[in-house]
Amino acid sequence: MLSPTSAAAPAPLLEIRDLHTHFFTPRGVMKAVNGVSLAVRRGEILAVVGESGCGKSVTAMSVLKLIATPPGRIVKGEILFEGRDLVPLTDRAMQEVRGEGIGMIFQEPMTSLNPVLTVGEQIAETLIRHKRLSRREAREKAVDLLDLVGLSDPSRRVGQYPHELSGGMRQRVVIAMAIACDPKLLIADEPTTALDVTVQAQILDLLMEMRDRLGMGLVIITHDLGVVAETADRVAVMYAGRKVEEAGVQELFAQPRHPYTQGLIRATPDGGIAAGPRIAGRRPPRLTEIPGMVPPLDRMPDGCAFAPRCPHAIEACRAAVPPLERAGGTHAVACIRSGETFAHKRVPHAVEAHA
Amino acid sequence: MNGILSFARRFARNRAALAGVLVLLFVGAMALSAPFVYPSDPWDMVTMPFVWPGEDAEVWLGSDMMGRDLASGIFHGAKVSLTIGFVATLLATLFGTLVGALAGYYLGLADTLLMRVTELFQTIPQFIFAIVVVAILTPSVTNVTLAIALVSWPSVARLVRGEVLALREREFVQASRSIGMGDLRIIATQILPNALGPIIVMGSLMVATAILTEAGLAFLGLGDPNVMSWGSIIGAGRDALRSAWYITAIPGFAILLTVLALNLVGEGLNDALNPRLKNR
Amino acid sequence: MTNVLLVNDLVKHFPAGDGRVVHAVDGVSLELDRGETLSLVGESGCGKSTLGKTIMQLHAPTSGSVMVEGREITRLPKRALRTLRRDLQMVFQDPFASLNPRVTVGRALEEPLIVQNQGARKERRERVAWLLEKVGLPADAAGRHPHEFSGGQRQRIGIARALALNPKVIICDEPVSALDVSVRAQVLNLLADLKEEFGLAYLFISHDLSVVEYVSDRVAVMYLGRIVEVARREDLWARPLHPYTRALLDAAPVADPSRRRARRPRLAGEVPSPTNPPSGCRFRTRCPIAIPRCAEEVPHLTDARDRHMVACHRAFEAGTFEGGALAERALAGAPATPRPGGAVASSPRSIATARL
Structure with missing residues (x-):
């Protein structure tokens, strides 16, 4: 296994080593995470x-040990947070880590807020429990936090209930809760998927500003390549429970080496392919498809899980799972043919077509 | 076909429900076989009165105060109880579904009118309402069945209305409208098949209630005087409750077992038809 | 036809x-x-x-x-x-x-x-x-x-x-x-x-x-229930005339990190409730270039040029495409006509001021 951290770099804040999280269901074992290694440094934004x-x-939930057990279980691997392995920790010890070490933001803000408590009470509760603040101090801090995340009139907002706020405001409150105890790492699982475009932009800006101001590590989990391109420093691409490619964001988009990453970028109707005048009524240029679909977790093919959909697959791909190998610098890819196939693969994004 | 198979597999995983089905099959077999096993009229006096169960091999469940064979009464009574239970439920379900579907689909004035009527029916206590209806109509199997159906349709109507209300906004219903499908056809082919699960579950529980209601009416002497049902045996036996409690206990046990079985089946159906529990 | x-x-x-x-x-x-x-x-x-x-x-x-x-x-x-x-x-x-x-x-x-x-x-x-x-x-x-x-x-x-x-x-x-x-x-x-x-x-x-x-x-x-701009695809992306269109295009993430823009000022707030829409132009409560007239008069879709329609009072001020340019300047923090009631996000490049 190749570790993305070289000797020169500072020790990562979070390092996941060979994580396996499986779900044991009546239909069989779902290998949701099957050997994933990731690292995040302080002040870095990693997009998964x-x-x-x-x-x-599931990887994110595993880090916070929020996997429903049963049926889920971390069957193998280490999750090192500031050098300490979280996997063997008790629930009580994990609660400490969750509040003060790692904050989490979920996709749907309403589900992470308690509808019967005011916004201020919810933020204050974390502060009272983890920071041992008095109720009064906690409330003042809550107002400060709401101010920090850009809510107008924070001293009025602390007394409001979640349903009185709009979706964007709720997500700001969730972020305020997540950063209340100054965590060193923030994990955001699809933080803007439920939000509108203009609000998404506000929230992404806010997350990046929090990173800048507080120097946290930030993991953004998303399906949206646009969000990745706008926010990430480094990107890990996952397919069928494994990391198939990792690189700096510029490099990944400019020179994707894994056929799946190449397919994803080319299947996105964005950038060069969409722009430019077209004769009205004519069909737009074809998008490059990735044929077929993701295999079900309980029926993984042998070898490379992407092989059945891959245009470059050969016999050897189906024989063994390709190892993650360094492909120059911090670029790593799990494809045995990346050396041969990558050279002539240029992506249409290289063509700048916008004004 | 696939769906039915997987439904059967999910249902069979529930042992209690399976036991319920066995009990119901047994009771059903009793009802069907009654004319052959006990070809003579259950009202016939065949032996001494007050023969305790096990005393005489000829009348293994004993005899009542008139010397009638209790076993014969239980077998023939099963037929009456099950028939009234199932027919009354069928009628109530059909009528309740019709009312609920129309109210839930059309909303507006139709909904207001239909649901006010439904609520009117629901405000009267079911059993007392049934007594009044039977008392007015004169007791007969048909009238008892009608009375039970009359008091039990409103709950079906409310359930169906709720289901239809949720389903009518679903995209596949809108898709049916966008191809020009008519309202009645949408209700019949798109909406009701998807509401069938809860209706079936409720129906299985309603059969149990109907059997109890019938027994209660018969106990009060409002059963059909010409047929022997479990309730009428209990009603007759209450005079001798102290000296010969088995006369009430045996049909009572038959009712208990059947109602319990129906409830187990109902719950089993609920689990098996509820997609959220599919993978349990 | x-x-x-x-x-x-x-x-x-x-x-x-x-x-x-x-x-x-x-x-x-x-x-x-x-x-x-x-x-x-x-x-x-x-x-x-x-x-x-x-x-x-x-x-x-x-x-x-x-x-x-x-x-x-x-x-x-x-x-x-x-x-x-x-x-x-x-x-x-x-x-x-x-x-x-x-x-x-x-x-x-x-x-x-x-x-x-x-x-x-x-x-x-x-x-x-x-x-x-x-x-x-x-x-x-x-x-x-x-x-x-x-x-x-x-x-x-x-x-x-x-x-x-x-x-x-x-x-x-x-x-x-x-x-x-x-x-x-x-x-x-x-x-x-x-x-x-x-x-x-x-x-x-x-x-x-x-x-x-x-x-x-x-x-x-x-x-909010109205069309604010209609244009051919390439015209809309090249010359958005309505300040909302511009904000929308600006906010949309682009799947190309080489086009990642410096952190831009954002459109503040969220869409108001359609049960009680603002008077006049419905976008005016979030618009960086709103003027008093926008609260009083509903702007109608008007042909700006060659089937490019826009519903904005300021789109035609001082030249054909001035509206778009105005919106850009205002969003960038340059002095714009202050809008009635409510502060304009005027300090440059500050996200914290893009309040709700």
């Missing part, structure tokens, strides 16, 4: 990108 | 339950040419989906007219509407909710033909097989139930159903927003293929600007 069922959310 | 669909001043109000009225669609006019793709884009609550369903006559319009092939279809008796529906079909958003789980795929595709009395049983079966082939599904799909298919395949079934009656116009309501990226490309390509082969016109409803930019010939931008 993939389609539904690729294991990106 | 080249338009296949003509919508004139369409209004759809819903009772809000508390006596108030939801102004979901408030006076929308648009036309769709033969073989054209017109996209409706906007954020949730802007009424784009309600507009689609009202055009489709799934909601009875409060007022206004919808003409398909020159024939009025609103307020028709049911029987008369049924035959006219052939020309106008719909593809729904959720591939799981839009197919009846108890009906086989073959039956679902045959239903439109049965309802419309088209063909004998044998011909209908042939048509179903042909439809399945057209959308790239195997022939044996006809005997199976929807739950046996993936999301992408189910969306193909939905498209086949819409295609069954040979429509002129298909309203596509967020047809790919429930699909994964790799499958989305398959469905977008299929829609493009079918459009070319059958000369279909699409009214394409979507919140996803990258998809809209890809599929459209023209784009209509909606905000």
Whole structure:
């Protein structure tokens, strides 16, 4: 296994090593996460990108040990947070980590807020429990936090209930809760998927600003390549429970090496292919499809899970799971043919067509 | 076909429900076989009165105060109880579904009118309402069945209305409208098949209630005087409750077992038809 | 006459339950040419989906007219509407909710033909097989139930159903927003293929600007029940005239890190409630260049140039495209005319001031 951290770089804040999270169901064992290694440094934004069922959310839930057990279980691997392995920790010890070490933001803000408590009470509760603040201090801090995340009139907002706020405001409150105890790492699982475009932009800006101001590490889990391109420093691409490629964001988009990453980028109707005048009524240029669909988790093909959909697949791909190998710099890819096939694969995004 | 098979597999995983089905099959077999096993009229006096169960091999469940064979009464009574239970439920379900579907689909004035009527029926206590109806109509199997159906349709109507209300906004219903499908056809082919699960579950529980109601009416002497049902045996036996409690206990046990079985089946159906529990 | 669909001043109000009225669609006019793709884009609550369903006559319009092939279809008796529906079909958003789980795929595709009395049983079966082939599904799909298919395949079934009656116009309501990226490309390509082969016109409803930019010939931008701008795709992206359009384009993430822009000032706030929309221009409460006139007078869609329509009082100030430029300056923090009531996000590049 190749570790993305070289000796020169500072020790990562979070390092996941060979994580396996499986779900034991009557229909069989679902290998949702099947050997994933990731690392995030302080002040870094790592995007984990993939389609539904690729294991990106389960990876995040595993870090916070929020996997429903049974049926789920971390069967193998280490999750090192500031050098300490979280996997063997008790629930009580994990609660400490969740509040003060790692904050989490979920896709649907309403589900992470308690509808019968005011916004202020919910933020204050975390502060009272983890920071041992008095009720009064906690409330003042709550107002400060709401101010920090850009809510107008924070001293009025602390007394409001979640249903009185709009979707964007709720997500700001969730972020305020997540950063209340100054976590060193923030994990955001599809933080803007439920939001509108203009509000999404506000929230992504806010997350990046929080990173800048507070120096946290930030993991953004998303299916949206647009979100990745706008926010990430580094990107890990997941497919069928494994990381298939990892690189700096510029490099990944400019020179994707895994056929799946190439397919994802080319299947996105964005950038060069969409722009430019077209004769009215004529069909737009074809998007490059990835044929077929993601294999079900309980019926994974042998070898490379992408082989059945891959235009470059050969016999050897089906024989063994390709190892993640370094492909120059911090670029790593799990494809035995990337050396041969990558050279002539240019992506239409390289063509700048916008004004 | 596939759906039915997987439904059967889910249902069979529930042991209690399976036991319920066995009990019901047994009771059904009793009802069907009654004319052959006990070809003579259950009202016939065949032996001494007050023969306790096990005393005489000829009348293994004993005899009542008139010397009638209790076993024969239980077998023939099963037929009456099950028939009234199932027919009354069928009628109530059909009528309740019709009312609920029309109210839930059309909303507006139709909904207001139909649901006010439904509520009117629901405000009267069911059993007392049934007594009044039977008392007015004179007791007969048909009238008892009608009375039970009359008091039990409103709950079906409310259930169906709720289901239809939820389903009518679903995209596949809108898709049917967009191809020009008519309202009645949409209700019949698109909406009701998807509401069938809860209706079936409720129906199985309603059969149990109907059997109890029938027994209650018969106990009060409002059963059909010409047929022997479990309730009428209990009603007759209450005079001798102290000296010969078995006369009430045996049909009572038959009712208990049947109603319990129906409830188990109902719950089993609910689990098996409820898609959220599919993978349990 | 080249338009296949003509919508004139369409209004759809819903009772809000508390006596108030939801102004979901408030006076929308648009036309769709033969073989054209017109996209409706906007954020949730802007009424784009309600507009689609009202055009489709799934909601009875409060007022206004919808003409398909020159024939009025609103307020028709049911029987008369049924035959006219052939020309106008719909593809729904959720591939799981839009197919009846108890009906086989073959039956679902045959239903439109049965309802419309088209063909004998044998011909209908042939048509179903042909439809399945057209959308790239195997022939044996006809005997199976929807739950046996993936999301992408189910969306193909939905498209086949819409295609069954040979429509002129298909309203596509967020047809790919429930699909994964790799499958989305398959469905977008299929829609493009079918459009070319059958000369279909699409009214394409979507919140996803990258998809809209890809599929459209023209784009209509909606905000709170009204269209604020309509233009050819390339004109809209090159010269957005309405400040809302500009903000929308600016906010949409672009899947290309080399085009990552310096952190821009953002449009503040969120869409107000459609039960109580602002007076005058509905965007004025979030608009960086709003003036007192915007609160008093509703701006009407006006042709700025060559079928580029915009509804903004300031779009025509001092030169044709000044409105857009004004909005840009204001968003960038340059001094702009202060808008009434409420502070303008005026300090440059500060996100914290982009308040709600």
